[in-house]
Amino acid sequence: xxxxxxxxxxxxxxxxxxxxxxxxxxxxxxxxxxxxxxxxxxxxxxxxxxxxxxxxxxxxxxxxxxxxxxxxxxxxxxxxxxxxxxxxxxxxxxxxxxxxxxxxxxxxxxxxxxxxxxxxxxxxxxxxxxxxxxxxxxxxxxxxxxxxxxxxxxxxxxxxxxxxxxxxxxxxxxxxxxxxxxxxxxxxxxxxxxxxxxxxxxxxxxxxxxxxxxxxxxxxxxxxxxxxxxxxxxxxxxxxxxxxxxxxxxxxxxxxxxxxxxxxxxxxxxxxxxxxxxx
Numbered sequence: 001x002x003x004x005x006x007x008x009x010x011x012x013x014x015x016x017x018x019x020x021x022x023x024x025x026x027x028x029x030x031x032x033x034x035x036x037x038x039x040x041x042x043x044x045x046x047x048x049x050x051x052x053x054x055x056x057x058x059x060x061x062x063x064x065x066x067x068x069x070x071x072x073x074x075x076x077x078x079x080x081x082x083x084x085x086x087x088x089x090x091x092x093x094x095x096x097x098x099x100x101x102x103x104x105x106x107x108x109x110x111x112x113x114x115x116x117x118x119x120x121x122x123x124x125x126x127x128x129x130x131x132x133x134x135x136x137x138x139x140x141x142x143x144x145x146x147x148x149x150x151x152x153x154x155x156x157x158x159x160x161x162x163x164x165x166x167x168x169x170x171x172x173x174x175x176x177x178x179x180x181x182x183x184x185x186x187x188x189x190x191x192x193x194x195x196x197x198x199x200x201x202x203x204x205x206x207x208x209x210x211x212x213x214x215x216x217x218x219x220x221x222x223x224x225x226x227x228x229x230x231x232x233x234x235x236x237x238x239x240x241x242x243x244x245x246x247x248x249x250x251x252x253x254x255x256x257x258x259x260x261x262x263x264x265x266x267x268x269x270x271x272x273x274x275x276x277x278x279x
Contacts, residue, residue, distance in 0.1 A: 003157045006078050007098040008208065009045040010106040011116065016044075018117025020108075030108035031119035034094050035059045037108035038081065041096065042150050046079075046158070052148030060085060060092025062146040069140030073102025073125040076141040078159050079150055082125055086136040093136065094145075098122065102141075103175075113175065114197045115256065124175060171230060173203060185230035192229035192241050195251040198266065199226070218262045218270040225273045243272060 004012070019027040020036065030037060035056055042048060054065025063069065063083035073082065076097050082105055084093040095105030102125030111131040112121035123131075129138050143149065173194070174182050183203055184191035194200050199222055205213055206223045229240035247269050257263065262270065 003160060005098070005208075006096070006106070006158050007104065007122075007204075009158060010041065010096075010098060010122070013041050013045055014116035014120050018120065020118070020120075029110075029118045031110045032108070034108045035062060037106070037120060038062075038094050038096055038145060041106060042145070042148075046150035046154040048148050049151040050148060052146035054146035056146045058090050058092055059083060059094040060089050062094060063092060063139055063142075064089075065146035066142040066144055069142055071138070071140040073138070073141060076101060077143065079155055080141040080143055081145045082141045083139040084129070084132070084136045085139055086132055093128070093132075095123070095125075095128070097141070102126065113181070114200055127175065170207060171203070171227075173200065183226050183230060188230060188232050190230040190237055192226060192244055193248060194226070195244065195248055196254070196257040198257045198263075216262065218267055221270040221273045222262075222266065225269075239276070243276075247272075 017040070020030045020033050022028045035058065038059075039052070039056065052062070052065070055061040056065070060083075062081075063085075066081065066083070069083060070076065076082065078097055078099050080097045082095050082097060082102060086093050093107070093109065095107030098104040098106055104122050104124060105128070106121075107123060107128070108120050109123070109128065110119045111128055112119065112123045113127055114123075115121040125138060129136055170187070171183050171185050174184055174191075176182050181194040181200060182191045183194055194203065202215070202219050202223050203226060205215065206220075209215070225240050225243060228236045229244060231237055231240075247265075250265060251257075254263075254265065
């Protein structure tokens, strides 16, 4: 039984299926296929036990078939199913919690904050609700999906892995209200802006790396500047944050970036980091 966390399972799924595979093998966007993602993700990564028994032809119908929905996202355990009412009974929206609470859900929608493919990735309850306002209403969460549940043994292994990962994290990644995404040290309390979703992915890969995820040297250089920016050495932290803020306007011009290999600007950024002489 794998002890990967729910997030690691989600990243594994997205690497295998960055696009929705439609009839005849046609590759399509995942946007507007949230229910299909939820069903396929659980089916492939955990297995259903039992399978959903109520109508799952739309996320809103699945919500109706999931019994009582707790409207407080903060109460949700990892792998809870979070539901929204949007555009009526034929539509709706659903995402799966990667951790307890509503801070990180795996979902299929163009409004994800970290895109792992074509509209498949992560977003918080608050972010999705705000992005779809005023049409979207958060209904709440349930531990079943129209009567279906992930295999309990697989869930226990994933949640156990999540607890192990969170025992002594070096840093936390925090979406701040109206001010982007920040990385903050759990040791020093220092924080700095995360410039792009690509950099966010690098930080998460470094934090969770168990020696099996090979990374480019340029990627390690990019991670290093963030670690210096939140580290204990005040002069190094000031210097690192100055470099991050210097490049911030250039990265902002590019918009959302989800590439898995360094872009030209990232390579320039990494070269500047290396030229500072810290090895």
